[in-house]
Amino acid sequence: MSATTSTRMTGLLAGYDFLDSIVDAIEGLKKAGFKKITAYVPYPEHHIEAALGYGQSPVRVFTLVGGLTGAATGMALTVWTSSLWPLVVGGKPIIGMPAYIVLTFELAVLFGALATLIGFGINAHIPDLKPRVAYDPEFSAGRYGLWVVVPPERMEEARRILEAQEPAELRVGEQEAADA
Amino acid sequence: MATVATERGALTHPDVHQFDEVNKDIVKILSRPGKGWWALFFLLGAGVLLFFGSWAIQLWKGLGVAGLNDPVGWGVYITCFVFWVGIAHSGTLISAILFLFRAPWRQAVYRAAEAMTVFAVMTAGLFPLIHLGRAWHAYWLFPYPNSRFIWPNFKSPLIWDVFAVTTYFTVSATFFFLGSIPDIAAARDGSTGLRKRFYQVISLGWRGTDRQWHHFGKAYLFLAALATPLVLSVHSVVSWDFAMAIVPGWHSTIFAPYFVAGAIYSGVAMVITLVVPMRKVWHLEKYLTIKHFDALAKLCLVTALIVSYSYLEEFFLTWYGASVVERASLWNRMFGPYWWASWTMLTCNMFVPMLLWFKRIRHSIPALWIISIFVNIGMWLERFVIIVTSLSHEYEPFMWRLYRPSHVEAGILIGSFCWFGFWFLLFTRVLPPVAISELKEVLPPPMRKMRKAEEAHP
Numbered sequence: 001m002s003a004t005t006s007t008r009m010t011g012l013l014a015g016y017d018f019l020d021s022i023v024d025a026i027e028g029l030k031k032a033g034f035k036k037i038t039a040y041v042p043y044p045e046h047h048i049e050a051a052l053g054y055g056q057s058p059v060r061v062f063t064l065v066g067g068l069t070g071a072a073t074g075m076a077l078t079v080w081t082s083s084l085w086p087l088v089v090g091g092k093p094i095i096g097m098p099a100y101i102v103l104t105f106e107l108a109v110l111f112g113a114l115a116t117l118i119g120f121g122i123n124a125h126i127p128d129l130k131p132r133v134a135y136d137p138e139f140s141a142g143r144y145g146l147w148v149v150v151p152p153e154r155m156e157e158a159r160r161i162l163e164a165q166e167p168a169e170l171r172v173g174e175q176e177a178a179d180a
Numbered sequence: 181m182a183t184v185a186t187e188r189g190a191l192t193h194p195d196v197h198q199f200d201e202v203n204k205d206i207v208k209i210l211s212r213p214g215k216g217w218w219a220l221f222f223l224l225g226a227g228v229l230l231f232f233g234s235w236a237i238q239l240w241k242g243l244g245v246a247g248l249n250d251p252v253g254w255g256v257y258i259t260c261f262v263f264w265v266g267i268a269h270s271g272t273l274i275s276a277i278l279f280l281f282r283a284p285w286r287q288a289v290y291r292a293a294e295a296m297t298v299f300a301v302m303t304a305g306l307f308p309l310i311h312l313g314r315a316w317h318a319y320w321l322f323p324y325p326n327s328r329f330i331w332p333n334f335k336s337p338l339i340w341d342v343f344a345v346t347t348y349f350t351v352s353a354t355f356f357f358l359g360s361i362p363d364i365a366a367a368r369d370g371s372t373g374l375r376k377r378f379y380q381v382i383s384l385g386w387r388g389t390d391r392q393w394h395h396f397g398k399a400y401l402f403l404a405a406l407a408t409p410l411v412l413s414v415h416s417v418v419s420w421d422f423a424m425a426i427v428p429g430w431h432s433t434i435f436a437p438y439f440v441a442g443a444i445y446s447g448v449a450m451v452i453t454l455v456v457p458m459r460k461v462w463h464l465e466k467y468l469t470i471k472h473f474d475a476l477a478k479l480c481l482v483t484a485l486i487v488s489y490s491y492l493e494e495f496f497l498t499w500y501g502a503s504v505v506e507r508a509s510l511w512n513r514m515f516g517p518y519w520w521a522s523w524t525m526l527t528c529n530m531f532v533p534m535l536l537w538f539k540r541i542r543h544s545i546p547a548l549w550i551i552s553i554f555v556n557i558g559m560w561l562e563r564f565v566i567i568v569t570s571l572s573h574e575y576e577p578f579m580w581r582l583y584r585p586s587h588v589e590a591g592i593l594i595g596s597f598c599w600f601g602f603w604f605l606l607f608t609r610v611l612p613p614v615a616i617s618e619l620k621e622v623l624p625p626p627m628r629k630m631r632k633a634e635e636a637h638p
Contacts, residue, residue, distance in 0.1 A: 142199030
């Protein structure tokens with residue numbers, strides 16, 4: 001990975017006005033064996049995710065681990081601090097589980113939420129204040145974007161696949177990072 | 181070969197045809213504000229000064245400037261605390277719970293509702309500090325090993341509250357910000373100059389790639405799943421601040437669901453109060469259609485019925501329970517010196533919202549707006565009635581005293597509304613107040629094959 005990050009990669013950046021165009025273009029590119037495909041979508045679109053073939057997001061592991069850590073922390077904090085000062089008040093048990101469930105629950109949610117945020121950041125590469133990917137401002141408005149890394153010898157083939165779906169625009173672009 | 185479905189569920193926005201139309205309409209709101217905005221800005225700014233000025237007087241002279249005294253130790257401040265935490269709840273209901281239920285009308289209102297949540301919790305969070313008197317000792321509430329290694333009493337509902345409210349603020353702010361990221365990126369792409377730089381930084385480099393959306397969707401889903409039980413727990417915990425005590429009028433097991441329903445009720449009313457002027461001023465009629473208001477009104481009606489049921493349940497159980505003290509407390513509540521608060525509360529919360537049964541009323545925006553104001557007033561008074569009348573009339577007759585809010589408390593009460601409004605006003609100009617990307621989810625996606633078919637057979 002580190003060997004490729006410094007090199008610049010050329011590729012094609014296409015913008016489509018229609019959802020079926022970009023889905024067909026992605027399927028065409030995948031069939032021809034292109035691997036490094038990035039789609040830009042103005043909203044979460046499951047058809048594009050399905051065309052690109054995504055599995056489970058590892059964010060869920062972050063949420064689970066965060067939640068369990070929070071619950072363990074809440075339980076440990078309440079039980080440990082009560083047993084540090086074992087003074088019976090109002091005839092109640094030193095370790096009063098029903099009361100401690102509240103704190104355990106709140107910390108489970110708190111840690112779970114923060115871990116989810118961290119998991120999202122790590123997996124989606126955010127924050128990324130100086131993105132080095134090919135991009136067009138239209139992609140957050142109404143246009144579907146498609147960026148594909150193409151070796152120079154296959155440029156014509158990729159261009160043909162993209163043009164078959166009538167792109168609104170098509171240009172050659174460059175990007176620095178290999179992992180966009 | 182196309183694997184794309186050609187239709188999408190409910191058409192909630194029949195007048196929005198193009199995706200980029202949404203961007204233009206919403207990003208336009210973020211442009212230079214008009215005179216009305218500035219007038220409101222200075223008015224609310226003055227209210228914020230009133231808020232902090234009153235608080236400063238109290239800090240300088242001591243808690244004695246408030247009308248609090250034995251036995252009514254909890255007055256306007258705690259009423260405001262419960263009220264503002266309650267207001268927050270419907271934001272999370274709309275953004276998280278309706279997200280999990282896939283309600284197609286939430287998209288247009290949820291960003292404003294969520295912002296309302298964050299600012300309402302910010303407002304609520306100040307009240308325990310104000311109520312403390314010596315606010316600089318607030319950190320005693322937090323668990324930290326102090327010099328004698330004494331920890332907070334984790335069996336106390338007040339400490340649960342600290343955890344519930346701080347968690348709620350953190351999680352709702354996280355949820356709000358995460359959901360805003362794609363829209364901030366849209367605002368970045370639609371603006372120039374210094375604004376663009378600002379949005380560039382706070383959009384954290386969002387580009388809307390498939391990979392980003394994939395993880396975003398999951399993170400959003402899990403946050404919604406965490407926020408849903410959280411929101412139910414927060415007002416339950418707030419209600420236990422009362423229900424765990426043996427004060428007549430407080431000591432009741434239905435308090436948790438009763439408070440949660442009341443919270444959502446007041447919050448939905450506040451959403452209507454805020455969204456109606458937004459729609460008018462920025463001409464958002466095609467995004468916030470009558471259908472959206474109809475749905476909000478129905479939500480209001482459902483929660484009004486739950487709250488009304490809780491009132492009746494309270495009356496019934498006080499009679500059926502045959503506890504002399506409880507009966508005396510209820511009688512005092514309805515016919516004692518605070519009768520006006522109780523009856524105004526019942527009118528605003530139980531009777532006026534019954535107008536929402538009529539479709540004509542639900543479809544009339546001015547009528548809805550007026551009803552929402554009634555509910556806001558009623559729900560504030562509900563907390564006042566629960567807290568103040570119960571404390572003023574406990575067990576021993578020689579301890580019955582009346583409570584009258586002081587000028588300082590009135591200043592802080594009015595100021596808190598201005599403080600909340602001030603943040604909301606700033607929000608409408610800084611962050612996109614309507615969810616741009618999520619609106620597109622409920623719009624039919626543009627399809628080339630359908631377009632071609634239309635061109636062939638017009």
